[in-house]
Amino acid sequence: MDTKKAAKIFKALSNPNRLELYFKIAEMHESSFPTDTDSECFVTDIIRSLNIGAPTISHHIKELVNADLISTEKKGKFLICKVNEELIEEVSKLLSLQQQ
Amino acid sequence: MDTKKAAKIFKALSNPNRLELYFKIAEMHESSFPTDTDSECFVTDIIRSLNIGAPTISHHIKELVNADLISTEKKGKFLICKVNEELIEEVSKLLSLQQQ
DNA sequence: AATATATTTCGATAGTTATCGAATCGTTAT
DNA sequence: ATAACGATTCGATAACTATCGAAATATATT
Numbered sequence: 001m002d003t004k005k006a007a008k009i010f011k012a013l014s015n016p017n018r019l020e021l022y023f024k025i026a027e028m029h030e031s032s033f034p035t036d037t038d039s040e041c042f043v044t045d046i047i048r049s050l051n052i053g054a055p056t057i058s059h060h061i062k063e064l065v066n067a068d069l070i071s072t073e074k075k076g077k078f079l080i081c082k083v084n085e086e087l088i089e090e091v092s093k094l095l096s097l098q099q100q
Numbered sequence: 101m102d103t104k105k106a107a108k109i110f111k112a113l114s115n116p117n118r119l120e121l122y123f124k125i126a127e128m129h130e131s132s133f134p135t136d137t138d139s140e141c142f143v144t145d146i147i148r149s150l151n152i153g154a155p156t157i158s159h160h161i162k163e164l165v166n167a168d169l170i171s172t173e174k175k176g177k178f179l180i181c182k183v184n185e186e187l188i189e190e191v192s193k194l195l196s197l198q199q200q
Numbered sequence: 201a202a203t204a205t206a207t208t209t210c211g212a213t214a215g216t217t218a219t220c221g222a223a224t225c226g227t228t229a230t
Numbered sequence: 231a232t233a234a235c236g237a238t239t240c241g242a243t244a245a246c247t248a249t250c251g252a253a254a255t256a257t258a259t260t
Contacts, residue, residue, distance in 0.1 A: 003116055003119055003120050003123065004116050006113075006119060007113065007114055007115060007116040007118075007119045010110045010111075010113040010114040011110075011111075011115075013106075013107065013110040013114075014111035014113075014114045015107060015111075015247085015248070016103055016104050016107040017248085017249095018107075018248095019103055019106060019107045019110065020103050023103065023198060026198040043206080043207075044205090044206065044207090047206090052248085052249075052250095053249075053250065053251085054206080054207065054208085055207090055208075055209080055210095055249080055250070055251080055252095056248065056249055056250075057207090058207060058208055059208095059247090059249085060248090062208095063247095074207095074256095076206090076256095076257060076258070077205065077206045077207075077256065077257040077258065078206065078207090079206080079207070083198075088195050088196070088198065089195075089196055091195060092193075092195040092196040093192075093196075095188050095189075095191060095192040095195070096188070096189060096192040096193075098123060098126040098127075098183075098188065115218070117218085117219095142236095143236080143237075144235090144237090147236090147237095152218085152219075152220095153219075153220065153221085154236080155219080155220070155221080155222095155237090155238075155240095156218065156220075157237090158237060158238055158239085159217090159218075159219085159238095160218090161237095162238095174226095174237095176226095176227060176236090177226065177227040177228065177235065177236050177237075178227095178236065178237085179236080
């Protein structure tokens with residue numbers, strides 16, 4: 001991964017609300033068993049738990065998608081988000097390899 | 101580490117030039133043997149290799165210090181930078197633990 | 201059909217930031 | 231002492247961004 005892309009990813013994670021949003025998506029995904037389709041991450045639930053309005057959430061989600069950190073899928077009137085695990089693992093390794 | 105601090109760290113890494121600056125500092129540090137004091141990271145060398153002016157470098161360094169990502173030490177008229185390895189390792193783990 | 205709900209789009213605003221040139225400060229070398 | 235060099239500070243500017251309220255869109259429910 002080149003520096004520019006890495007910077008873009010960090011930028012997407014650089015806003016406290018957006019980072020919390022990302023973490024919540026990751027947490028939801030974590031608690032999902034293979035057969036448990038009910039633990040998908042709906043944006044509605046997130047909006048209630050964060051202290052910002054729906055338009056801002058929508059904006060943040062777009063930023064996360066744009067950085068390739070998450071992908072989304074429409075299910076009826078709901079939006080489902082899930083994290084791109086490979087990318088974040090790559091970033092994690094980039095950071096830990098940088099030293100030593 | 102709380103979300104706010106993590107976001108601050110990501111913000112410090114969110115500018116391409118500043119990220120490259122950070123990587124260069126980390127690389128220099130990497131190549132230093134315990135007894136090899138000559139491989140310390142002087143800012144002068146960095147300025148030449150990046151395409152931005154000295155005032156901007158100075159600004160970026162302040163940001164990295166402010167996020168606790170690096171520490172600096174004055175040696176005569178030079179400035180030496182070194183990375184805070186523990187912090188970046190912590191961040192790396194935060195990212196990889198977030199999923200699963 | 202009408203209403204409610206989830207999300208997005210739009211337009212605006214206040215705040216932040218990356219970068220620059222010029223000037224300044226400290227230290228070293230002549 | 232004076233010049234050179236490394237770094238910082240200052241002031242300015244252009245660009246970006248987080249957030250909002252209002253309106254629009256799409257789907258679901260009654």
